[in-house]
Amino acid sequence: MEVVWYIILAILIGTYIVLDGYDLGAGIAYLLFPDTDEEKEKIINSIRSIWDANEVWLLAFMGLSYAVFPKFSSLIIHDFGGYIMLFFLFLLLKTLSFNLLVVFKDKPIRKKLLGWGFGIFDFMLVVFISLIFANILRGIFLENSHENLAFLSQKFSPFTQKVGIFDWFTLLGAASILIAILIHGTVWIILKNSGAFNRKLKKIVQGLAVIEIILIGLFLVALYILHPQMMHYYWQLPFLFIFPILSFISLAGLVGIRSYQGENKGFVLSTNMIIFSWISLIIAIFPRFIFNLGKDELTLYNAGFQDFEGFHVKWWVLAIGFVLLIYSILVHKYVKGEAPK
Numbered sequence: 001m002e003v004v005w006y007i008i009l010a011i012l013i014g015t016y017i018v019l020d021g022y023d024l025g026a027g028i029a030y031l032l033f034p035d036t037d038e039e040k041e042k043i044i045n046s047i048r049s050i051w052d053a054n055e056v057w058l059l060a061f062m063g064l065s066y067a068v069f070p071k072f073s074s075l076i077i078h079d080f081g082g083y084i085m086l087f088f089l090f091l092l093l094k095t096l097s098f099n100l101l102v103v104f105k106d107k108p109i110r111k112k113l114l115g116w117g118f119g120i121f122d123f124m125l126v127v128f129i130s131l132i133f134a135n136i137l138r139g140i141f142l143e144n145s146h147e148n149l150a151f152l153s154q155k156f157s158p159f160t161q162k163v164g165i166f167d168w169f170t171l172l173g174a175a176s177i178l179i180a181i182l183i184h185g186t187v188w189i190i191l192k193n194s195g196a197f198n199r200k201l202k203k204i205v206q207g208l209a210v211i212e213i214i215l216i217g218l219f220l221v222a223l224y225i226l227h228p229q230m231m232h233y234y235w236q237l238p239f240l241f242i243f244p245i246l247s248f249i250s251l252a253g254l255v256g257i258r259s260y261q262g263e264n265k266g267f268v269l270s271t272n273m274i275i276f277s278w279i280s281l282i283i284a285i286f287p288r289f290i291f292n293l294g295k296d297e298l299t300l301y302n303a304g305f306q307d308f309e310g311f312h313v314k315w316w317v318l319a320i321g322f323v324l325l326i327y328s329i330l331v332h333k334y335v336k337g338e339a340p341k
Contacts, residue, residue, distance in 0.1 A: 025185015031119025134173030139291025
């Protein structure tokens with residue numbers, strides 16, 4: 001039963017990454033890429049209908065993980081609680097900035113300031129969630145004998161006995177995630193627009209894809225050095241390599257985005273890249289929730305309730321998941337075709 005809940009949680013967080021990824025990525029693109037007010041307006045129009053629809057998946061993940069795997073949730077809150085609160089603070093500020101950006105679209109100075117705020121808050125949201133993901137993959141010391149998670153790792157190394165939020169490994173991982181989200185958001189803007197702006201963005205995506213290939217390569221090498229046991233299921237079941245291979249093919253395909261006819265291929269490739277990367281990671285860390293740099297393991301078998309009934313009575317949560325799915329489908333029906341000119 002625990003495996004079922006593990007898969008459901010993986011689907012929830014994966015759905016959030018895909019659906020909110022292009023929203024957050026578009027916000028960062030708004031900060032970096034447009035040269036004119038017209039280009040900025042195209043970015044805003046591309047996400048106006050759906051920008052507030054996707055956080056429900058993250059909230060569903062957090063609520064369900066606390067209900068079903070309380071030990072895992074307690075650990076995350078204990079070590080990353082302050083950063084999670086900052087995440088929600090920036091989420092609120094991003095929401096406020098976006099709403100006011102639309103309201104004051106005819107006020108140049110206010111619009112410029114709010115636009116900077118919108119982009120910066122999106123950037124910070126991605127930075128925080130990327131660092132938490134990177135720390136989960138690097139691991140922490142779960143034993144009480146070790147000190148709490150610091151801000152900076154001692155000697156800036158994941159091999160130290162005093163790990164922190166920031167070290168070379170977590171920064172490399174966070175950079176890989178940040179670029180992936182930026183690509184995802186940029187190809188969404190391309191999907192919703194056309195013309196010279198798209199040609200400019202395609203050239204940018206091409207360069208970002210090359211950078212991402214380098215970052216992912218370095219990160220995977222570092223991850224294998226730190227946790228060679230992540231390859232256990234891949235060596236046992238070699239057909240599972242299809243998922244990382246498909247992820248790499250999708251990423252490599254983005255290098256040729258400028259030669260593709262139509263505007264949808266880039267978004268399909270970035271979506272596939274994220275989905276297959278997420279599946280690859282879930283296979284690699286299974287059955288763990290977070291790596292322990294010490295002796296004990298926190299897995300789905302010791303992170304939740306110890307009796308079957310504790311899991312069984314929570315099937316009502318699936319009804320909420322069904323409602324979330326219908327809600328997401330209905331909201332995203334509004335974004336078919338190009339964004340308003």
